[in-house]
Amino acid sequence: MSTAVANKYTSTQFTFEQLKGRVTVPPFQRRLVWSKQQKKEFIETLSKGFPFGSVLIYKYEEDTMVSLIDGLQRFSTIMDYEKNPQEYIDITEEIDLLVSVLTANYPGDLTAKILNSIKKDIKGLIKDIISKQNVEPMLLFDTMNRHEELSQYLDSTQLRETVHIQHQITSKKSNYLKVNEIIIPTVEFLGDVSELSEVFENLNKGGKKLSKYQVFAAQWYRNTITLNDMKNNKNILEEIIKRYELLDRQREIKIEDFSPEKMREEKVINLSELCYALGKLIIKESSVFFNHKKEDGLEDLANEIGYSTMGIIFGIDNKKLYSIEKYIARLQDAKFLNDLLNTIFKIFRNINDHFKQYLKVPIQEENYENKKITNFKFLSYFADLWTRYFSITPDNQIIDRSSSGDISYSKTIENLIFYYIMDSVKGNWGNAGDSRLNLYYLDQTRNYLNKPQKKDFEDAIAIWWQERISNPSIQFDDNSKMIMTIYYNLDKSNSGLKIGRNYDFEHLIARNKIKDIYKNLILPMGTLGNMMFLDSNINRSKKELNLYNQISSGESINKTYIDFAFYPEENLINRLENLIHIKHENLQAEVTQFVTQRGDKIIEKLIFNLYK
Structure with a gap:
């Protein structure tokens, strides 16, 4: 006899006004990806009173605010409409009406270029009126009368019609969408916080694919690490702060528990933030491979490099990176973490310096012929060097065998260019790169210790x-x-x-x-x-x-x-x-x-x- 499983959620409805004052966005939410057209279409759906998908919220035990787990696109679009309604309301009819009024009595011929210029100026004035909360009845007429270009077409006989058009504009805005009264279907998850990543992943299966790193971030949000003032720890902290400042500017929604001043004072980060910042700093150390990447496009790359590097450090299958969480206690030792980061960056600098001498394009600026690298191919160099020449003792001491009398470390690095060329012309690392990467530090069936045979x-x-x-x-x-x-x-x-x-x-x-x-x-x-x-x-x-x-x-x-x-x-x-x-x-x-x-x-x- 089967036993019914109790629901771990409740369904209810809130107005936008009720939600907006008590919702925060956890850092694991993905960035905004809706286009302007998609946002306009969503607001149009709301203006017609049509139903739309629910948002998911979760209340952590010690918090007064609720966290927005899913529905960022919808919620932030409503917030954007509240702030910038002029970007959503169709004013084509009002523009044409006003152009007709202005040009009706003009004695000369108007070319298409002049008419387009008039329409552009009028569009700007109407959008400005829509953006204001309260407007005087004659604002549109007065503004056009002061306008250098539009004033030449305007006279007092057009006042009545202009005031009427302004009233039509403000009425359209007022009736289009009453933001605070929008009814938002809301699901509140009641299960354990450890289940959030699975819930989030399932909710997003039908939409934009959620990366595994974003899922880990949901899982590890409360696994905290307290940093110290040592150089690498400080650099990690600053990368996280810069990340959230960028996301905050893009979202225009409060990011949960984020204050640069507070972060610098408390020096507390979580495991997912550490992995991201690690990846970002590795990218900075590896200019030969990543100097062409734009700053605002590094989020996914930094996650993949950072999480994978941490997996290599602790000998975790790249397909099972969720196991990194088991090593949180070690990473909470701030001095060990600083020493570990120092070793990681040393290895990546050595790799970068090696390839710099071969891949530098002969131009004055720093530019490299690096299109044949893949992320996992790049990580395999680190994996082989770390596994072969470094280890961590049970009491968090890092054993470094790269500087001993044995010259194998430097020889291994010297061999990398040979494998870089061979892998490139053979098309290796194209698919299943994570499985191939595992061979260099788990199975250890592949390595760069010996130079390929010349034949x-x-x-x-x-x-x-x-x-x-x-x-x-x-x-x-x-x-x-x-x-x-x-x-x-x-x-x-x-x-x-x-x-x-x-x-x-x-x-x-x-x-x-x-x-x-x-x-x-x-x-x-x-x-x-x-x-x-x-x-x-x-x-x-x-x-x-x-x-x-x-x-x-x-x-x-x-x-x-x-x-x-x-x-x-x-x-x-x-x-x-x-x-x-x-x-x-x-x-x-x-x-x-x-x-x-x-x-x-x-x-x-x-x-x-x-x-x-």
Whole structure:
């Protein structure tokens, strides 16, 4: 006989006025993702009195406020309407009426451009009236009368009609939506706080997918850590404060228990905040891989890097990161936490410094050819180094074997560029990256301890290269750009590139010469064999010229640069360009042969310099 399970929730209704004064938003809520159109459509639904989905609230035992667990989009949109009704109410009819009144008696002809300008000015005035709480009956007329452009169309005979239109506008606002009277269907969850993450996840299955990190944040909201004034602890705290300041500005809703001054005074954070801030600081230490990321797009990346790093530290399967919570007691030791962070950042700095020497693009600003990295591939470098050379004792002491007489740590780091290239050309880390990452610190069946055998390395690049030259292309692929960048960085002194100058990836045989024929003739023109670094100043004037044409026109290009780039002799490049121009029957064979052989030379020299 089955036993009925008691409901863990109640359903009721509150007006918006009743809710808005007692609702806070927990930090684990996701950011606003509704577009302006979606927000307008929701407000229109409310204005028609139609039903809408309920919000979920939860009251923590010691709190007087209730927390908004689900329904942020709806609740914040209503708040935004209350603050900015002019952004939601359709005023097309009123604009057209007012334009008609203003221009009815105008003696001259009005062009479409002038009419559009009048409509734009009127729209601004009407929106301003809607935004105000109380307006004088003649405000619209008086404002237009003072307006530099609109006043030339206005006279006293239009007063009555203008006042009438203003009344129509204010009436529309008044009748459109009475915000405080909106009835909000509300579900209050009565279960245990530990169940909130599961509830939140289930509620969001039909909408925008909730990340596992947001679910963990719901679960760990009350797992607190008290920091001290040591450097890394302070940096963690500041990253969390900056995060909430940004979210607070975006949401315009109070974030639960957030005050920068209070946080700095109390120094109390929770486990999910620690993981986020850890990820953010790792990103800062890893400019080679993440310097192109915009600040406002780092939320998900920081979570993935931070949580995964913490999983590696404590030997937790990346698919079971919820187990990090078991180690909260260790992380509550502020000195240990500071020492742990110091070690983590040291490892990531070492990784970053290693790749900086290979992936720096030859331009003045800090820019790196990093498109072939994935988050889990990046984390695997840390995972292998941490697991092999560091450990934590039962009494929270960090054992560091990286600085001993054994040079394996530095050798392991030196090997990373080989695996970076091999994984990139083989397409590893594309799918199931979390499972592959586990192999480097749980199973420990993969590692970077030994340099790949030269034959294996050569074969991996050869297979990739054969595939590239067998297909038509004109856009440079990321692997070709990566290899070219590493090729130049391996022998900078002999590359012919000038320090302090900017260089672009450029087609050796100009793109414009082959853009209409490369597909039909299966020409691999977007590959390593037709790529070079070219001084940006020369590139702007190059157009369809080859370098010998530019030299004859006065440009200075040194022989070292020509030789290092395996740039073809003048008679060969002129012959190839002529074959393309006249569409010779040998065009496909000779151009493909040239691209292939030049790419072969670059690859051969790259491998030689890596393994010498």
